[in-house]
Amino acid sequence: MRQPWKPSPAIKASAVLHLGALSGVAAGLGWPWAVGGILANHAVLTIAGLWPRSTLLGSNMRKLSAPACDAQHIAITIDDGPDPQITPQVLDILDAAGAQATFFCIGKAVEAHPQLAREIIRRGHHIENHSYAHRHYFSVMGLDQLRKEISRAQSVISQTTGHTPVYFRAPAGLRSPLLDPVLQSLNLQLVSWTRRGFDTVATDSGKVLQRLEKGLATGDILLLHDGNAGMTASGRALVLEVLPKLLDTLRARGFRAVSLRIAADPLNSLKGVAE
Template sequence: MFFPCHNWMPTLAIKLSILVLASCVILTLWLTWLWPWTLGIVLINHLILTIAGLLPRSSLLGPNIIRLPPDAEQRGEVAITIDDGPDPEVTPQVLNILDHHGAKATFFCIGKLAARHPELCREIIRRGHSIENHSLSHKWYFSLLGPWGILREVRGAQILLRDITGQQPHFFRATAGLRNYKLDPVLAHLGLRLCSWTRRGFDTRVSDADLVFNSLVRNLDCGDILLLHDGNSATTPEGRPVILDVLPRLLNSLAELNLHSVSLRSAIK
């Protein structure tokens, strides 16, 4: 990396990867005829790291929160997280549903959308929810960026969201959950923690509210982190964003199971 990241501690997988690369360089310099083999090993090494980045719930590349801690489980807490907003049409309706059920949620907001709707972001905070970092512009190729590109995306959103809400985001979620090995040092540099999910409803692609709901409540348990979308949400055949049909049913199911939704920052200290 080309910027300070003193808090970064590489995972065992990253350490082994560095060892493999260093060994290949030394072997190639010592026995040049081995270069086709060492090149193949390097390519396999990078392929493994790439696959790890395509698994949103993987911790091979760095720490990744996919469940709430045990003390939150004991309190019967789950975390509903809502991505890709704020959306001026959908988010206010989501807030009203949450208020009606006395639930709190975590909104992973896109920096540039937050800049367009700052009052909506402040309303999210005013109602007792939290806003976290979902990158500056939600680039579809986020996982292909180099360290400086990742830094611009994450730090840019961090600054915007802090200035708009007066609160520093604590957590980051990558676009579609996809990342590469360069992300973790950036998060360490900015004091952020990566958060993925326990289960999701695929509500950006699935327009059937029943299917989305069933994906979320199947084996639902305390400590789960659930993913929905207020931005980029698929719409039902009637033209309603799926989240508006799913969220009330989900909150009713939580109540039946004696579970309650809290923000990530209240559950994870």
């Protein structure tokens, strides 16, 4: 059931500011002040959109819930796939460690590799929405464009895997104030991360691992990539170098790697993941 959009306090304040500025101009109080206020407001909203972990533009899941923290859960999220060369190896690494992950998949890639998408689900993981085409101009799309882009991915993933996404991650984490009403209308929760390894641009797996492990704490949401993956100097995808060591660290520190859906209900089990 679709829920009515509930704007964030910052969006409400922005609307009030715009109305106040227009009223001020109409009352002859001086348009330079009104324009200055509106420009400053737009600058704040723009900065918020460029800050992936910001909550100014709407609900944004940046850390797991308190019950998940109590259960020593950490969520590993893997973006931009599925990739036919890398994703099967990622699945094998996760299997070997008895870990679950959340794959934020691009709808177009799911369309191109439906069997691989279904294999992700079969292995006990979850696939969530990462837009249909991961367009570089996603954050400046209009309302209708955003709705079509996200809805198309939602449809492709649901029809291919039999599971409807409940989480969404914006391409590169960038967004505009228009994203929140679209996500609310589709019953999707925006998810960012606690820490990332920058494994799409790095070449040193040690530095990527260090970024992910530094300050690692229960409830963290970690970001890696199986699509658009950065490569080591030897030509191996960074995620394949980093993930086994990261999982060893989690195990040594008493953490359990679970999917976002499992973390949302720590008493749940993987029974029903493949149902």
